[in-house]
Amino acid sequence: MSKIIEKVTQAVEPVITAHGCELVDAEYVKEQGQNYLRLYLDRQPGGIDLQTISELTEPVSNLLDEIKPDPFPEPYVLEMSSPGLERPIKTAKDWERAKGAFIHVGLYQKIAGSKTFEGILVDYDDDQLTLAVKQGSQERQIDIPRKKLAQIRFAVEL
Numbered sequence: 001m002s003k004i005i006e007k008v009t010q011a012v013e014p015v016i017t018a019h020g021c022e023l024v025d026a027e028y029v030k031e032q033g034q035n036y037l038r039l040y041l042d043r044q045p046g047g048i049d050l051q052t053i054s055e056l057t058e059p060v061s062n063l064l065d066e067i068k069p070d071p072f073p074e075p076y077v078l079e080m081s082s083p084g085l086e087r088p089i090k091t092a093k094d095w096e097r098a099k100g101a102f103i104h105v106g107l108y109q110k111i112a113g114s115k116t117f118e119g120i121l122v123d124y125d126d127d128q129l130t131l132a133v134k135q136g137s138q139e140r141q142i143d144i145p146r147k148k149l150a151q152i153r154f155a156v157e158l
Contacts, residue, residue, distance in 0.1 A: 004028045007071045008037065011063045016041060019056055021048060024083050025090060028076070035076035037064070040083035044097070048082050056080065088153045095124060097154075104155040105131060107148045117142065118155055 005026045016023050016039075025040040039060065041048050057080055064078065089098050098121045107115045119133035119142075128145050129152075 004037075004071045007067055008039075008064065011067050012039065012060045015059050015063060016056060019052060021052065021056070022093070024087070024094070028072075035072070035074050036079055037072075037076045038079045038081070040081060040087070042083055053080050053082075085156055086153050088151065098152075099124065102155050102157040103131070104151075104153050105129075105144060105149065106151040107144070108150045109148050111144060111148065112142060115150075117144070118157075 005028060008026055008028075009023060013023050021041045021043045023039060024042045025038075027036075027038045029036050029038070041053060041056070043052065057078070060080065061078055086104070087094075089095060089103065101121060102118065103121050105117045107117075109115070111117075117131055117133050119131040122130040122132050122141060124130070124146075126146070128143050129149075131142050131144060132139055133142055
């Protein structure tokens with residue numbers, strides 16, 4: 001599957017970038033007997049709109065048809081969409097955008113009695129991240145080793 005995503009990314013990223021957008025994630029999955037190629041696009045600032053996705057669908061589809069040899073073992077459905085407000089933080093660009101943003105962190109092991117935290121990403125490096133979290137009316141910073149991260153995503157603060 002990763003070779004398929006690699007070939008797809010190489011083929012479609014230039015046209016997506018030329019439209020001022022970014023390919024933030026791609027997946028090739030089988031669900032209920034049907035294969036899906038999902039491309040998640042974004043544009044900064046403000047996000048991507050339906051009009052832009054519509055304009056990109058045909059050129060991207062045509063590029064996928066031109067990949068030789070055909071990397072797809074079976075027919076698939078192409079889906080292109082926004083990654084959503086609460087998308088996972090995966091790439092270096094995502095980490096850059098997340099700094100100063102409200103995020104959700106899920107852990108493999110408890111830290112300070114909890115396996116989940118939401119707060120502002122204050123800082124990060126290869127070993128850990130620092131999160132500003134609220135507890136009641138108090139705010140404190142917590143350091144989280146990256147090796148304990150089970151998931152990390154942008155979050156909507158309510």
